[in-house]
Amino acid sequence: MAGLKRPSPGRAFAAIAVPIAAVLLALLPDRAFSQERTLTLDEAYRLAVASHERVALAGEGMKQAEADLGKTIARVLPNITAEGSYTRYTSEKSSAAFVIQPKSSTNAELRITQPLYSGGKEWAIQRQARLQIKSARAGLEGAQEGVLLDTSRSYYGVLKAQKDLAIKKAALRRAEERLDVAKARLKVGEVTRSAVLRAEAEMAGAEAELIKSGNSLENAKTLLKRMTAIEDSFTVSEPPPLPLAVKPAAELVDVALKERYDYSQRLFEEKAATEGITVARAGFKPSLKLEGLYTWRDQEPATTFLLEESASGTLRLTYPIFEGFLRKAELNEARSNLREAELRRLGLRRDIEVQIRESLNNVSAVEALVESFRRQLAFAEEDYKMVFEQFRFGVATTVDVIDAENTLVSAQSSYANAVYDLELAKIDLLYVTGTLVPGVKE
Template sequence: MNALLVVTALLTATPITLEETRALGRKNTQALQAVLDVTVAQEDQRAARSGLLPQVQFGAGPSLVYLGRRRQVTTIPISETEVITREVESSSNTADSYNAYLSLSQVIYNRALWKQLEQAGVNVDATKNLALEEADTSELEAIRRFFALFLSQATLDVLQATVTRSEEQVERSRALFLAGRVGKTEEISAEVNLGNDRINVVQRQMQLVADQAQLAVWLARPGTEILQAVDPGVFQQEPAPAPALDDALKQARQHRALLRALVQRVRVAELQRAIVQGDYIPRVGLGARYDHTSQDLGPFFSEARLGNVFNGGITLTWDLFNGFLTDAQSARAQANIRKAELTLSQTGRELEAEVRRAHQALEGQLASSKLATTNRVAAAQGLELAEERFKAGAGSTLDVRDAQLKLTQAELVLLQSRIDVEIARYALFRATGTLNPGDSQ
């Protein structure tokens, strides 16, 4: 019954290759969020550029002034030497007017604005490199989940083969019992062994479903989708040896996007200091404004030659003293530069350690894979010998079962070790920044 369920699930499963998994892994949710960060940085660059472009404004609207009743002193001359001073009370009145204006301003020189634009450009490059880092991380996790699914599928095949061997052992034990060559306990032991093997299959089927869901979710596909990992061919050829450690370290220094991003972060911090220190330098700008005013809406349009005002000029602004604010901001920027440099140095050391660990892991998995291959051959020979002895009446079900378990264990270890070799190799690619060579700069 369980075998029928497995076959049915495989028939309805969606096959997915390793290459498809890698491509989709670079476009999962985390990677897409990193790409959106690049878009935000690019728009910040546009915003920084806007301050250097001409600024044009237009405004228009009516205005109303209300003056309430008020007392005021007026002086009336009555002769060349005499005046009369009287206090009068004026009535309230209103005055309306209509105004439109067009203004233009243009920066001629502002060092801070130019440095802000340069800083925004460097920040875009740094964000792109961080997006590449996130894409590599997402792809490596997709690769790991793909191989986890493939491992479950291959493990099920091994366990099913073990069930088949146990079924054959039950038939042999029953036949030998009926022939009077072995006791009933041999047949019972074989049936118990068969039951345990079937339990192992059921438990692995549950793990298979979990691995399918984990891969589907990571690839931004429905969690209910049944995926089937297509055999990537890891058993069809001997794994290639690990590269030299010195070569791996050299590649990491040249291609790892994280290092490029941190170098650019140092530059961003340096430009922030330049922006702050721009306050030490005068700023020059050009401004022009045209106003048209009328006391009545009709003449506003019909008498365009009246009520016009135009002014323009060049302004120079220089902060001679601002309470040492620029000094404080400059010192703060210098501290941030030092922090960025320390982060870069520490990350470089951590990267070297990461490459060394990944390199050692690959070499260790390669050695384990060779040993596992030898063990599998020996275990197969042991099972063949135990079955021949049992058929000849010189052995017991316990001997056959022990040989079966050793073969199953050897096959599972070989399967795990070969998959671990592939995962370790991709992890080394990730550490050296060569997981996708086309993305390296």
């Protein structure tokens, strides 16, 4: 056993990692991609809007608001109630020729109540309910756009992961090529064994990076599946770049104030709070309602002065005099609610201005980054070609070609990420202006 030579750590790692990576690379093109569906961004949008529970929850909120409107309409419609009773007495009571208490009696009543006036409260509540429906509808549209934004981020996350996987595959191929060159130069005695070992270690590292990149792609797809409810395997196609005519911030703010659903919600809430003051003030005014009553009675035996049927109408006027300062407290609360709604709207308006300026700055910055990384990538590709040729003919060292490789991979990743970040920055700008992907929700 003493004559056996212990393998180096780099060789041992390569011996394990190479078969694993070879199997993965063999499987990916044939089995992982050939049977997968191709998902477009528009299709992902539609699937997300149709399936995400955030949209369904907002839809239920709208249905509840519509139900509240039905309840407010019921306040101004007639209220009809019927009531019947049967009474059994312990004994019949009479005096001389008069029957005072029968053995049993049966009563039936039909009552109609029609509100006529309550200080405008019912109509204010009804207007308030209609505003709540509009607010809920804006909330539904806002939930849809929020889902679209999250879907965009998940979709481009998959695109980034796919691009990173392609970069890592290309890096592995270059590592294999460098290993072949190192082995060929070792045979002719141009380099030592350490150059081959270094190339093997670099290839093993490239294989490990490829495995990690594949895992990142699966995680990104899992997140997109969560947004779109897709169960099958899929790949995503790269959408065309979004056209974007950058306008001045003030003009975009005006657009956002017209198009943003959350700002529309704040406007409706403010109007509803104004109606709340009308409701509170109605508590200081009299109320008037009309009541009609029909009564039918039957007794066994009938009492002397039994009136079998009767009908009456009552006009009832109610004026509150003192309720422990309740009405004043309700009015103060309604005024506070209005001030709160105004502050919420004002705060959102200021936030919108900040969001638009930030988004414009992000678009400009990422555009500049894309151009810088594009030039960096062009230089890195040319540099790698030159250094690799020098390494092939013994002019450059292993360290030189590895340094050029690292610079190339970094430039490729930075450029790819910047390109997708630019699209996301455009989408963010569309979102903060309330114009994200028109027509997707129809």
